[in-house]
Amino acid sequence: MTGAPSHAALLDAMSDGMYVVEPSRLITYWNRAAEAISGFSADDMVGRWCGDGRLNHVNERGVELCGASCPLVATMRDGRPRSVRVFLHHRDGHVRPVHVTAVALRSEDGTISGAVETFRDDSDRRELEQDLREAERLSLVDPLTGVGNRRSLDGCLSRRIADWERHGTRFAALVLDVDRFKQTNDTLGHEAGDAVLMVLARSLAHAVRATDHVVRTGGDEFAVITGPITDDELRSLTARLQVVAAQGRYEDLSPMRITVSIGAATVAVGDDAAALMRRADHQLLRAKRAGRKRDADDATTAP
Template sequence: MQVITFYYLKLLEHLISCYIMYLVIKKYIEDKMKNQLKNDMYKKILDNISDGVYFVDKERKIEYWNNGAEKITGYKQKEVLDSNCFDDLLCHCSDSGDLLCKNNCPLSFTLKDGKEREAEVYLRHKDGSRVPVKIKVSPVYDENNEITGAVEIFSDNSETLSAYDMIEQLRKLAFFDDTTNIPNRKFLDIKLNQHLNDLKENNLFFGIILIRFANYNNVKCSASRETADTILKIIAKTLDGVLAPFHILGRYDEDTFMIILPKMIESDFKDFEQRIKNIVNRCSFGLDFFSEKKEDSIKICFSGTVVKSREDIENLVI
């Protein structure tokens, strides 16, 4: 009984905390519209929370952007204020890779019907990578109970594969790729052998997906190695944010990433592989070089399989 009471108290504490934050945001907006001096106090509170918070008016013009939003997206306040949230900025997309900002924007729907909404989406970071976030959208009313705007609260939804001390340990053991900050081929080979042993002893199938930057060498020669490596970093960061802690991501070759998916079956594999394709293909590399040289446009290739024998791996990586 004491254990149950403890968890109820913890839940109540969390709900009270969320409600207080909601009241602070609501009060800030009301005071902002009335130009009251208390506005500064609420702004300081909002600027010191880790979640991203931004307000838009009825035309979806961004009027406020807190420090948490800067950290999660990479965009400074001065870069986004007075711009519209649909102006090719965050470019929210779904799991399936569908862009939401034009026709399926939660903010837009809330401005129309006044309903609160929650969703798990992927925003585009300033560096071009995709970041998984959980968003909550609420309407803002004036003293006449008319909708005058909306607020979106979003938090980084990434599931970190390892803590910083584990990363340092991997680096010291030469299991880490310094360019992309993910495990290297040596680490992947160890994990592959472990899963092959599980397959042999327990008949546990697992999945493998290869993501290849097909024209890495062309870009390296035409532009620079730094440019080619920047693209690899964006892909690696995007994949790292999409995957769960029990998935294994590494740099398998100079131009290729590998994802190992434990306990994978055929029926789930295709959907997961398609999800990875959709998210990676929505990366924005932001390099003018490629718009001028169409033959050097970035080409990302995908291949994968559910491993039921060692031969499946050999056939995939030939």
């Protein structure tokens, strides 16, 4: 067969960057894809020590890999291939994500005579992962208020119930309803109503503890699924939510005031998510019947 491409031509045709090092880590070969990905030419790199700081791979925690954590060094030490995802420093100064694979080279007698590293641009994978994370985040967020939605409520309740059943971690569910919200909408219009919900949601999110989860369940209704909580902490949280709702600055509502009614239920033996939320809803009805701007919980009152 005539006209067969040389090994160098084949390696230069690869879409992955590739370079070869001796046991001393001097670079002996640098292909065209390596030039394209890194910005460094073969003239820049061949004959240089690979750990001189030009590429300076770092992981996602910012740890430099050209020292004790270098995959090439480890592969030349034990002969095992390694694959890692790192950030490579481009000649222009920016960093770019690459997927690196290191493989040992062996002489005829089987001794390790160097190593080859291939690397490919990993931006598409990272962008895809970011897109997937963002899509997942958006699927759990209420688009109007920015707090959780019903799907996030279901997931949070499932986790809390599981912790309760396994470890006895006591938590509570609170349901909140804006008093006379229909009157606000009918008097001032839906834009004003939406503005109320956005302000209220932010106030609630800032008032709860780090372990608590705020969601909008629909319309003017919200829920809070708490983390581990005592009866005193529950009463304190409920009172705080009442305060922040009433103290929010709601434009165009003067002289009207925004208040909320709250029902709370603490998890009990035999509860599933639906049973717990039914008891919280029952307490909300009790609060509404008592005159609005009220709260009721089952810590002291049977459902």
